[in-house]
Amino acid sequence: MQGFVGYQLSVILTLGGLCAVLYLFLRYSKSLQKRRFSGEMQIIDRLAIDAGATLVIVDVKGEQMLLSVSGKETRLLKTFPK
Numbered sequence: 001m002q003g004f005v006g007y008q009l010s011v012i013l014t015l016g017g018l019c020a021v022l023y024l025f026l027r028y029s030k031s032l033q034k035r036r037f038s039g040e041m042q043i044i045d046r047l048a049i050d051a052g053a054t055l056v057i058v059d060v061k062g063e064q065m066l067l068s069v070s071g072k073e074t075r076l077l078k079t080f081p082k
Contacts, residue, residue, distance in 0.1 A: 044057040056067045064080040
């Protein structure tokens with residue numbers, strides 16, 4: 001009986017350690033993602049022209065751009081000055 005209790009305790013501690021490592025990895029990956037994607041791009045407005053075509057105004061680091069987005073292609077139509 002003593003061996004069985006020791007085995008259960010070992011399994012519980014191992015699973016707890018594994019959960020702690022996974023939790024720390026998740027927190028680290030989220031902070032890395034926030035640093036990598038700092039939010040310098042924002043969609044200002046969007047207008048659906050057709051079932052497969054959309055006009056989008058995007059702000060990237062203070063510069064606004066008019067884009068045409070379709071199923072297979074994205075085109076820069078115009079850049080607006082700051």
